Amino acid sequence: MQLQYLDKQDPQIAEAIRHELKRQQNVIELIPSENFVSLAVLEALGSVLTNKYSEGYPGNRYYGGTENVDVVENLAIERAKQLFGSEHVNVQPLSGAPANIAVYLALLNPGDTILGMDLSHGGHLTHGHPVTHMAKIFNFIRYKTELDTGLIDYENLRQMALEHKPKLILVGYSAYSREIDYEKIKNIADEVGALTMADIAHIAGLIAAGVMKNPVRLFDVVTTTTHKTLRGPRGGMIMCKAKHATLIDKSVFPGFQGGPHEHNIAAKAVAFGEALKPEFKEYTAQILKNTKALEATLKNHGFKICFGQSDNHLLLIDVTPKNITGKEAQNLLDTVNITCNKNMIPNDPRKPMDPSGIRVGTPAMTTRGFKEADFAEVGELIAAAIDNKDNPAGLEEVKKRALTLTAKYPLYPELNNL
Ligand SMILES: Cc1ncc(COP(=O)(O)O)c(C=O)c1O
Numbered sequence: 500m501q502l503q504y505l506d507k508q509d510p511q512i513a514e515a516i517r518h519e520l521k522r523q524q525n526v527i528e529l530i531p532s533e534n535f536v537s538l539a540v541l542e543a544l545g546s547v548l549t550n551k552y553s554e555g556y557p558g559n560r561y562y563g564g565t566e567n568v569d570v571v572e573n574l575a576i577e578r579a580k581q582l583f584g585s586e587h588v589n590v591q592p593l594s595g596a597p598a599n600i601a602v603y604l605a606l607l608n609p610g611d612t613i614l615g616m617d618l619s620h621g622g623h624l625t626h627g628h629p630v631t632h633m634a635k636i637f638n639f640i641r642y643k644t645e646l647d648t649g650l651i652d653y654e655n656l657r658q659m660a661l662e663h664k665p666k667l668i669l670v671g672y673s674a675y676s677r678e679i680d681y682e683k684i685k686n687i688a689d690e691v692g693a694l695t696m697a698d699i700a701h702i703a704g705l706i707a708a709g710v711m712k713n714p715v716r717l718f719d720v721v722t723t724t725t726h727k728t729l730r731g732p733r734g735g736m737i738m739c740k741a742k743h744a745t746l747i748d749k750s751v752f753p754g755f756q757g758g759p760h761e762h763n764i765a766a767k768a769v770a771f772g773e774a775l776k777p778e779f780k781e782y783t784a785q786i787l788k789n790t791k792a793l794e795a796t797l798k799n800h801g802f803k804i805c806f807g808q809s810d811n812h813l814l815l816i817d818v819t820p821k822n823i824t825g826k827e828a829q830n831l832l833d834t835v836n837i838t839c840n841k842n843m844i845p846n847d848p849r850k851p852m853d854p855s856g857i858r859v860g861t862p863a864m865t866t867r868g869f870k871e872a873d874f875a876e877v878g879e880l881i882a883a884a885i886d887n888k889d890n891p892a893g894l895e896e897v898k899k900r901a902l903t904l905t906a907k908y909p910l911y912p913e914l915n916n917l
Contacts, residue, residue, distance in 0.1 A: 502917055517917055524910045527877055527901050529839040531813035531860020532673070532701065534730045535867065535910060537773060540766045544732050548762035554752060568761040575764050578771035582707040583715045585738035590767055591751050591759040592735030595700045595724035599625040600633060602720050602737060605750030606694055607666050609636050614656070614665040614693070617641040619843040621675025621806075621815070623698065640665070644675070644845055649806030653683050660691045670714075671698030671722075674842050674858050676809035681714040694719045702811050704728030704862070707774050708783035711811060719743060728786065728812055728862045730779075731770025734763050782865060786812045789861040792871035796878025805844050805856065813860035817844045821885050826853040828885065835884045835898040836905070837877070867908040876904060 505513040523535070536544075548568065554561040557569040557576075575590040592598035603613070616622035620643045624631055627639025640663050642656040651670075660668060668688045670679050681697065688695045697714040703723040705711040715721050721738040725731035739747050752759070773779060790809045797816065798804060805815040818828045825841035832839055842858040849855045859881075861874060869877075880897050887893030 520911065520914055520917060525836055525902065525905055527837045527880070527905060528863040529837060529859040529861075529877070531858055531862065532724075532727045534727060534862050536726075536730060536732060536766070536770065538911070538913060539773075540730075540732055540769050543766040543769045544762055546762050546765060548765050549760070551761050552758045553761055554758045556748060556752075568764075571761055571765045571768060572759070575768035575771060578768055578775060579736060579738070582771055582774055583713065583721070583738055585715050585721070586741040587739050587744035587747070589737045589739075589747055589751050590734075590764050591756065592722075592737060593756060593760060593763075594733060594735045595623075595698070595722065596625045596735075597756065598722040598724075598735030598737050599623075599698060601750045601755045602696060602722055602747065603633060603637060603667070604754060605746045606720070606743065607637060610638060611666040612638045612640060612663050613667045613669055614640055614642060614660055614663065615669035616651075616672055616675070617643050617845075619847050620644045620845045621672035623671075623673040623700070626669055626698070644677075644806060646845060649677055649808070651677075651679065653680065653687070656684075657687045657690070660687050660693065664691055665693050667694045667696055669696045669698065671696075671700065671702075673701060674813070674815050676804075676806050676811055676813050676815060678712060678810040679714070681712060681717050685717050696720045696722065698722045700724040701727050701813065704730060704774065704779070705783050705786065705811060708780045710780070710783045710787055720747070725767050725770060728783065729770060729774060730782075730862070730866065731774075732763050732766035734760075734767055736767070785870065786861050786865045788871055789865050789869060789874040790814065792874040793859065793861060793878050796875045797881065800878065800882035802882070812862050813858060815842060815844060815856055815858050817856050818885070819849075819855045823885055823888060824849065824853050825856045827888075828857045831884055831888050831894075832857075832881065835880065835894055836901040837880060837884065864908075867905075867910055869904075869908060873904060873907075876900070880904075 502513045551568050552562050553565045553568045557572045576588045579588040615626035618628050645652045695718040697718050700723050702711050705728050706713045723736050725734040794809050803817040829841040839857050839859045842856045843854040844856040847855050884897045
């Protein structure tokens with residue numbers, strides 16, 4: 500793979516791509532929503548499929564010449580069904596946020612109540628944060644986790660459901676590290692006559708591989724992104740029971756989106772094919788082991804892990820006991836080639852732009868080959884960086900150790916001559 504045409508046509512973009520490749524190669528990437536796709540996925544993304552309009556669905560399009568994109572989209576749908584055991588799949592949502600919005604608009608009416616998790620307890624913006632447009636259309640109310648156990652406060656959730664009679668109960672989170680009791684949620688939803696939706700964006704790969712619980716057969720609708728633990732291209736997907744299929748499909752197109760991005764759908768199909776292989780199960784099992792290794796090291800160094808522990812691929816860490824804020828920690832770690840993101844912690848007294856926590860995850864570096872010992876070293880590096888925050892020589896030493904680790908597991912060596 501080379502940039503020979505870009506070099507001639509648009510050297511500034513070519514240069515930015517090369518710099519980004521180098522950045523990705525040289526940092527310990529801990530943002531839990533990021534991953535490194537395969538070269539096969541990259542090829543599909545950069546293919547001529549980007550030229551094709553194909554409004555509609557396979558076999559029923561508004562454009563001619565769609566015989567090849569029909570093959571691509573049907574393969575994506577079939578593989579997704581096989582991966583998750585879903586009755587119906589729509590692979591056209593352009594990303595996770597549009598997938599969620601398409602579901603709300605498909606199944607609810609303006610003014611209806613949705614019960615979702617509070618953002619500071621791990622929920623996502625698209626689950627009703629007041630800054631989003633959806634909060635102007637629907638009435639979102641928010642449940643929380645129990646501070647002592649780190650588990651969802653199911654009893655409080657039930658009381659809120661009984662009181663507010665939501666049309667939809669929503670689970671699935673961005674910064675929550677514990678397993679979800681989908682059956683308990685379904686029982687509460689049945690009690691109040693609500694629909695159930697799980698947004699498994701973060702943990703889709705772990706669910707597909709069977710290392711975390713799968714809500715697909717139990718819940719009415721399940722949405723996901725395809726670019727996190729599932730290790731596909733940036734994109735979204737909706738899975739639902741057959742009885743909701745027509746409403747969901749009509750909501751995505753023509754209700755909300757225009758022509759599907761078939762190059763992206765092809766890349767999704769490739770990634771789903773990869774996730775069906777036995778190696779993907781090993782990959783996801785390693786993600787869980789690596790998270791535990793990182794958790795143990797950080798706990799040894801006195802870090803406060805929110806929700807008590809991690810059952811998945813991420814850890815939310817309250818860094819304030821180390822006399823540093825989330826924003827300062829993120830910036831400091833950037834200087835030693837460790838990338839993570841600042842994040843609110845449950846009931847955070849601080850502001851979102853400078854919260855109390857950082858969020859770290861293991862999927863990306865597990866793709867590069869990191870094992871438990873490597874993640875124990877990552878934990879040591881995080882601790883050493885924060886301990887040496889006012890000591891430039893100490894930080895230089897941490898950066899050297901980070902570069903030793905990244906050099907041990909090369910990323911995209913095939914692209915080195917780009
Ligand atoms: C739980 C959850 N849902 C939805 C999204 C939105 O996905 P996107 O950024 O692809 O729109 C995210 C993104 O991080 C997420 O974590």
